[in-house]
Amino acid sequence: MTRESSASPLIFGGDASSPRAALPVLPPLALYIHIPWCVRKCPYCDFNSHTASPVLPEEEYVDALLADLDQDLHAVYGRELSSIFFGGGTPSLFSADSLGRLLKGVEQRIPFASDIEITLEANPGTFEQDKFVAYRKLGINRLSIGIQSFQQEKLQALGRIHNGDEAVRAAGMARQAGFDNFNLDLMHGLPNQSLDDALADLRTAIALKPTHLSWYQLTLEPNTVFWNQPPTLPEDDTLWDIQEAGQALLAEHGYAQYEVSAYALLGRPARHNLNYWSFGDFIGIGAGAHGKLSHPDGRIVRTWKTRLPKDYLNPAKSFRAGEKALGNDEMPFEFLMNALRLTEGVESRLYPERTGMTLESLAEGRREAEQSGLLQVEPSRLVATVRGQLFLNDLLQKFLT
Template identity: 95%
Template sequence: MTHDRSASPLIFGGAAQSPRAALPVLPPLALYIHIPWCVRKCPYCDFNSHTASPVLPEEEYVDALLADLDQDLHAVYGRELTSIFFGGGTPSLFSAAALGRLLKGVEQRIPFAHDIEITLEANPGTFEQEKFVAYRALGINRLSIGIQSFQQAKLEALGRIHNGDEAVRAAGMARQAGFDNFNLDLMHGLPDQSLEDALSDLRQAIALKPTHLSWYQLTLEPNTVFWNQPPTLPEDDTLWDIQEAGQALLAEHGYAQYEVSAYAQPGRPARHNLNYWSFGDFIGIGAGAHGKLSHPDGRIVRTWKTRLPKDYLNPAKSFQAGEKALTNDEMPFEFLMNALRLTEGVESRLYPERTGLSLESLAEARREAEQSGLLQVEPTRLAATERGQLFLNDLLQKFLT
């Protein structure tokens, strides 16, 4: 399948603004690859995912992904890829052969760092576990397994198609396949969930000894089944008890919280996500994928791709649906919205390095945030206090202009 598509995007937010300083060094570069199909759409999911047909258009989609990547190569500027993340949807629905051809094509276009992290999202179903060995042989060196819960009633309420036994086996099979680095994705605040239910899930996950745990509260998002037909969720007091007890349990077992909902063993945070949160660059390819790309002249551009798979695969349509150059006024919020999710924040020097704006331009809002007890009084770091982490939206509002 060939694609002869215009690379001309729709331009939004292109108002004239004062010049921004050239970036002395471009940030690290990552690649996000979106594979939008799932066996079934979960009722809580607001991601760009679509129910898969019996036969997936693997070959056509890989061709499209590589053609999409070709149109973003102008923004590489000689950098190598530090990480790749296959997200979805359910990327592990694709065969190892298709993913292998894709990875080979990517590496022919952009060199890989010698220690590149390549993560694949996978579900615990037996069908996908059988592919783990083949995925590892391709150079994929990290899995993110979507467990959500180990309890059958909770899995059914969430619309998940695996069972608790499969979830337990998936971790073992990942390790047997050679994955010494894997994440388990777990939710709390589930329909009718008690404190003991939530801690039981967490204890089971910890017993499987993942290197990383994503542990986060279920939220009801617009345009989902749960939004239109909300289930009965735990009371706020129970949610608070779950959060406090769960964080203590994770810390007790050596999982340090380094981001709002991310916990890792020493030396095992997700490098791909750290790049997002430290305002690094990432190319996004695939249906509905988003990207953020810096240019040496100081321009920082967010991009988004055509959302529906049928349109993304249509040669008559552009891969890119739109782009927006960030203005100077938007930059503080955009940078800190990511950086302040990290429990330790970031070094202050990253702000001028990655935005082209002076640290002094933050001074007034920074002082107000510090006086409010939301931002740490630390000249060399930009980091929220414990209170600031609890009221992150309030903290970020201070940097809106």
């Protein structure tokens, strides 16, 4: 299969061509692999996912993914992968044979770190014990299981294909397959959900003893069924009660909040996501995947791939839909919209290391944010206050130029 190297010219953002310091050390490198098919599209989902046909083009798609990766290799020569994340869609629709061929092809192109984290997203409705044993043997060592709720009424409202019993069994099957590190994805603020409903879901999840919980509020996103046909969601006071009581329950059971919606047992935060939030690098391959790569000369380039699977698999079309070099004026916001999601923020030194910009370039916004009580007055760290975490958009506005 042959492809053009780019679908569009490089777009420079802001003052991208003005001088910027060379990066002393390149950040860790990750790989995101997007598999865009689902059994059924959920009414709240705004991800690039598409209802699967009875037979998926697994072989053709793996070929395309490796060809796509080949076109990004020139930008990462000599580096190793610290993590890989299979997202979707529902990556667990693919066979172990297909994922094995893909992982082998990736490792032949980019060396793996000795302690690489490899995460696969999976939904309870696609769990098969033999399949997940085979996934574990491939070197996939972390699962992220999309539960959302354990209550049948809520699952039906969300358009999920599994029931509560299947969700519970999925966690047990993951452990039996050899996964001692797995995340459960859980939502709150669901249609007609009470405080007791939300806490019952959390207690069920905690009882399954995952190493990590993603617990976040349902939001209505444009271009979704829920956006056009909004369900009845809990009142703001109920949402606040759920948030407070849920965080207390998670802390009581040893799940420390380290990001806006991420909670983990000691030593078990998601390495791949930490890399995103600390402005690390990642290659994105697959339909609609996004990437961000730093270059030693200080250039930082975001890329995005062709969105529709039929176009991505079409040899006459390019994998890459576009790319953009970040400008100096964009850098404070780009860095901080990720870093300030972390409850402990990041060390201040990381900003010049990852951006090639000086800390002085943050000075005005930093001063305004501190005076507004949104950013902690802590010279060695960039970290939001509790209020800043709650009003993160207001905080980030201080760094827009």
